[in-house]
Amino acid sequence: MKLTGSIALATLLLGAVYADAQTLNVMATTEDLASIAREVGGDKVSADSIARGYQDPHFVEAKPSFILKLQKADVLIVVGRELEIGWLPPLVQQSRNAKIQVGANGYLDASLEARILELPQGQVTRAMGDVHPQGNPHFWLDPENGKIVAREVGAKFGELRPKDKAYFDQRVADFTSRLDVAEKRWLATLAPYKGTKIVTYHRSYPNFAERFGLDIINYVEPRPGIPPTPQHTLELIADMKQQNVKIVMVEPYFDLKTPNAIGRETGAQVLVMPPSVGGTKEITDYFKLFEYDVNLLANALKQVTGK
Amino acid sequence: MKGTGIVRALLAGMVIAMPVCAFAQTPATPADAQAIRAEIDQLKTDFNARLAALEERLAALSGTPSPAGVASPAPAAAPAAPAMADVPSGAQGGGGPEGAIPVYGNVSAASKIFNPDMAVIGNFTGAAGKNNVNPDSALALPESEVSMQAIVDPYARADFFFSFGEQGVNVEEGFLTFSTLPGGLLVKVGKQHAAFGKVNTLHTHMIPWVDRPLVTENLAGGDEGITDAGISVARLIPNPWLFLEATGQVYRGESSDVFHSSQRSDLSYVTHMRGYQDITESTNIDFGASYAYGHNNAGIVGGQDVGRFTTSLFGVDATLRWRPLQRSIYHSFIGRSEVIWSHRDQFDGTSKASGFYVSGDYQLGRRWYTGLRLDRSERATDASLSDSGASWTVTYWPSEFSQIRGQYRHTRYAEESTANEFLFQFQFAIGAHGAHPF
Numbered sequence: 001m002k003l004t005g006s007i008a009l010a011t012l013l014l015g016a017v018y019a020d021a022q023t024l025n026v027m028a029t030t031e032d033l034a035s036i037a038r039e040v041g042g043d044k045v046s047a048d049s050i051a052r053g054y055q056d057p058h059f060v061e062a063k064p065s066f067i068l069k070l071q072k073a074d075v076l077i078v079v080g081r082e083l084e085i086g087w088l089p090p091l092v093q094q095s096r097n098a099k100i101q102v103g104a105n106g107y108l109d110a111s112l113e114a115r116i117l118e119l120p121q122g123q124v125t126r127a128m129g130d131v132h133p134q135g136n137p138h139f140w141l142d143p144e145n146g147k148i149v150a151r152e153v154g155a156k157f158g159e160l161r162p163k164d165k166a167y168f169d170q171r172v173a174d175f176t177s178r179l180d181v182a183e184k185r186w187l188a189t190l191a192p193y194k195g196t197k198i199v200t201y202h203r204s205y206p207n208f209a210e211r212f213g214l215d216i217i218n219y220v221e222p223r224p225g226i227p228p229t230p231q232h233t234l235e236l237i238a239d240m241k242q243q244n245v246k247i248v249m250v251e252p253y254f255d256l257k258t259p260n261a262i263g264r265e266t267g268a269q270v271l272v273m274p275p276s277v278g279g280t281k282e283i284t285d286y287f288k289l290f291e292y293d294v295n296l297l298a299n300a301l302k303q304v305t306g307k
Numbered sequence: 308m309k310g311t312g313i314v315r316a317l318l319a320g321m322v323i324a325m326p327v328c329a330f331a332q333t334p335a336t337p338a339d340a341q342a343i344r345a346e347i348d349q350l351k352t353d354f355n356a357r358l359a360a361l362e363e364r365l366a367a368l369s370g371t372p373s374p375a376g377v378a379s380p381a382p383a384a385a386p387a388a389p390a391m392a393d394v395p396s397g398a399q400g401g402g403g404p405e406g407a408i409p410v411y412g413n414v415s416a417a418s419k420i421f422n423p424d425m426a427v428i429g430n431f432t433g434a435a436g437k438n439n440v441n442p443d444s445a446l447a448l449p450e451s452e453v454s455m456q457a458i459v460d461p462y463a464r465a466d467f468f469f470s471f472g473e474q475g476v477n478v479e480e481g482f483l484t485f486s487t488l489p490g491g492l493l494v495k496v497g498k499q500h501a502a503f504g505k506v507n508t509l510h511t512h513m514i515p516w517v518d519r520p521l522v523t524e525n526l527a528g529g530d531e532g533i534t535d536a537g538i539s540v541a542r543l544i545p546n547p548w549l550f551l552e553a554t555g556q557v558y559r560g561e562s563s564d565v566f567h568s569s570q571r572s573d574l575s576y577v578t579h580m581r582g583y584q585d586i587t588e589s590t591n592i593d594f595g596a597s598y599a600y601g602h603n604n605a606g607i608v609g610g611q612d613v614g615r616f617t618t619s620l621f622g623v624d625a626t627l628r629w630r631p632l633q634r635s636i637y638h639s640f641i642g643r644s645e646v647i648w649s650h651r652d653q654f655d656g657t658s659k660a661s662g663f664y665v666s667g668d669y670q671l672g673r674r675w676y677t678g679l680r681l682d683r684s685e686r687a688t689d690a691s692l693s694d695s696g697a698s699w700t701v702t703y704w705p706s707e708f709s710q711i712r713g714q715y716r717h718t719r720y721a722e723e724s725t726a727n728e729f730l731f732q733f734q735f736a737i738g739a740h741g742a743h744p745f
Contacts, residue, residue, distance in 0.1 A: 052588075052632055054632065054633045055632040055633065055635060056635060056636055059635055059636055061628075061630060061635075061745060062745040063583070063585065063591060063745055064550040064552070064581075064593070064745060065550055065583065065584075065591075067550065068543070071491070071543065085742065086742050087742055088742070089741060089742050090741075090742050090743065090744045090745070092486075093464065093484065093486045093493075094486070094744070095486075096487070096488070096492065096543065097487075098487035101461070102458065103458075103461065104461070126706075126737075129706070130707065225706065225707065226706060227673045227674065253632075253635065253636065254636075255634075255673075
């Protein structure tokens with residue numbers, strides 16, 4: 001009992017020290033949002049994420065170790081659009097943390113102001129596969145959306161730590177201008193390949209394609225969340241040959257067997273293209289995500305188009 | 308609370324009456340008009356101030372019901388005012404709604420936003436082969452689970468699971484969860500699966516087999532398990548090493564054939580300690596110890612509980628999971644085991660029975676799983692009778708929302724009878740079924 005008592009006391013003391021330091025404890029569901037939170041929060045926040053960048057964000061296990069992390073969070077930033085519907089609700093519920101419950105002050109849905117694509121029109125049924133009724137949640141792959149999210153994150157931090165509001169505002173402005181500069185460079189790198197037709201495995205890249213002028217004509221998955229079928233793969237190969245598609249983009253968490261077979265049949269390059277920060281070791285922040293993806297794509301396009 | 312509604316109606320009546328009074332006096336000159344306008348403005352200010360004061364008092368009052376007799380008959384005013392419902396107790400303050408909430412009768416698309424998430428999970432099963440002891444139907448729809456889940460207010464959420472079976476409808480679970488209580492407590496009130504071991508907490512569609520293991524059938528309440536109306540309090544035990552959660556539960560004491568309550572004081576109690584630790588990023592271990600205590604039905608003679616016997620259950624469980632993060636949708640392994648000891652007092656003394664299962668499930672590919680299970684259990688009422696079995700399962704997932712499973716089951720019953728059976732199952736979910744706890 002004595003040991004338990006001293007542990008409890010130590011925890012309380014530690015808690016008091018943290019509260020005193022006024023560091024905002026931020027949990028994000030993905031590494032992309034955690035990276036933006038770090039950019040905006042600087043040394044006034046400590047940010048961590050639940051899903052790893054090389055993991056399928058639709059299928060994350062709701063491990064109890066995440067409950068411990070959420071229990072201590074002041075802010076929870078989620079991608080939203082039901083991306084985390086399969087695993088986040090029980091974690092938040094069991095976190096025993098009033099601050100981060102849906103609708104509470106410390107709960108931030110990053111998708112609310114962002115540009116969301118593929119909002120389904122008409123009737124939505126599961127016959128369409130694992131369709132997201134509120135639009136495609138992979139919106140962070142457009143730097144413009146990154147700026148919008150940073151603005152919202154900054155506003156939330158300022159709301160929770162009014163004393164540091166100016167600091168956060170300044171960091172949002174700084175992040176935005178650095179991203180502006182980088183975005184111009186990325187756009188210039190991919191400018192020669194505007195309108196290039198590509199195929200992707202899952203619908204993870206619509207915002208990326210829109211920003212950088214790519215034309216996604218088809219997917220390796222017959223429907224979102226449904227694994228490739230021989231029938232669909234044959235149709236896809238015919239389609240790619242007809243439209244002369246030479247790039248297949250695959251998320252790092254999908255099996256490469258089918259994409260490689262498609263590549264052999266069509267002569268297309270198969271690119272393992274991380275959609276998230278942490279997707280490979282080199283991608284340690286939001287800037288490096290685009291740096292890596294844009295360069296990977298540009299090098300491949302140079303080879304296949306000869307431009 | 309009734310009084311609150313009446314005062315509200317009176318106020319609404321005043322609001323409607325005011326402009327009518329104003330119109331009654333037709334202005335003669337512009338000066339008169341100005342005077343009247345000023346008067347109305349004054350009245351408005353007065354009224355608003357009074358309204359604010361009254362509302363403040365109402366908010367303070369609405370937590371306690373007004374005594375009967377104080378309420379005066381409501382006047383026939385305010386036909387346009389919507390009907391009022393009481394604010395759920397405890398919802399006042401903290402930014403929650405104050406006073407009465409309007410309940411609008413009109414059905415609009417927006418009103419559906421507050422409908423709970425609803426889902427139906429069908430479970431169609433079949434069995435072939437010979438079983439003389441515990442035969443299942445050749446074809447059956449033994450259970451269809453209807454779930455309704457929603458957030459109640461800023462303080463709680465509610466989860467209902469109705470089981471539509473061949474014998475009728477049963478509230479499998481129906482509970483309210485308070486997830487934001489001080490002290491790190493998670494409190495659930497209502498009917499729920501007791502936190503005894505692992506299999507007992509799982510709904511039928513979550514278990515990796517067509518049936519439940521023999522130890523569940525013989526010692527822990529079978530398909531329904533230990534499920535009862537009660538209160539559950541769970542708390543995380545802070546420590547620097549691992550996830551540790553302690554749960555204490557009190558139930559009515561009426562649960563399947565395990566517990567039986569003859570008096571109001573015959574409550575049953577369940578405690579559970581759960582530990583969890585990540586070994587690596589892809590491997591983790593989950594273990595628990597459980598204890599349940601309550602009265603049983605062994606002492607009932609002619610409708611009278613003369614024996615006053617009790618049952619104690621002890622259980623330990625362990626789950627090892629492996630799922631490589633980058634290929635998480637293709638390969639995984641889950642090893643499970645549970646051991647349960649039952650001490651059941653009866654007229655012939657204490658029957659000490661025990662049982663266990665051990666199982667492994669491997670995911671072969673995105674859609675294919677296979678698993679093995681070995682189980683053995685004595686019977687709660689007569690520990691000299693022991694059943695044992697072995698099963699092999701193959702599961703195919705067309706999508707996240709449906710699965711097809713086949714199970715070969717070999718059982719040797721205590722009655723010297725052996726059964727070799729083939730069981731199959733189609734499970735399918737429609738609607739928005741909430742995520743399951745890990």
